[in-house]
Amino acid sequence: MSTGSAASDAEDYETCHRGTAAPLERSARKMTCYNPSRYSDEELDDDSLEGRIKHERRLSKAHQKEARQSQRNAANARERARMRVLSKAFSRLKTSLPWVPADTKLSKLDTLRLASSYISHLRQLLQDDRFENRFAHPVNLTWPFMMTGRSEDSPDISSTVRLCGATA
């Protein structure tokens, strides 16, 4: 279930669960379904209404169950999409790490650790640079994730680059 497309996974899941649950539901219906031919006329007068009510209650419960299940399936699909975005972000983070060959297998945890150490390294470089030439660094990093570029080419403060927030 872990491989293959998300859509086919969802289909696999649905067919799998229908396959196991359906026989049980069928047998349950067989046990409890309202059957008027089993009752005498007298009993029918009293029970047919009650039976019909019970039957409709069962139907509406079944519909509720179906609705819940379809909501759950939709939530699962959203969750899969969300996790795909997360994985893509990890992949992008990995490719932005220098001295890590593109074909290197890196776990998410390793990616985070390397990225963290790389950031520390860059911060150290910035600090050293600041001490050396006493000029403000042209790159100004601000929270949240905004980079304001100040260079000869684009002195305009409006040239703001958003570093994140775009879906993958």
Add this chain to the structure above:
DNA sequence: TAGGCCATCTGGTCCT
């Protein structure tokens, strides 16, 4: 075969 990693499902919680 055990352990690590990953994708997915699921129920709970928070937010809009």
Add this chain to the structure above:
DNA sequence: AGGACCAGATGGCCTA
């Protein structure tokens, strides 16, 4: 109410 986010559980795949 519905969606986003989160953490735990589960099962599959891969490697030492």
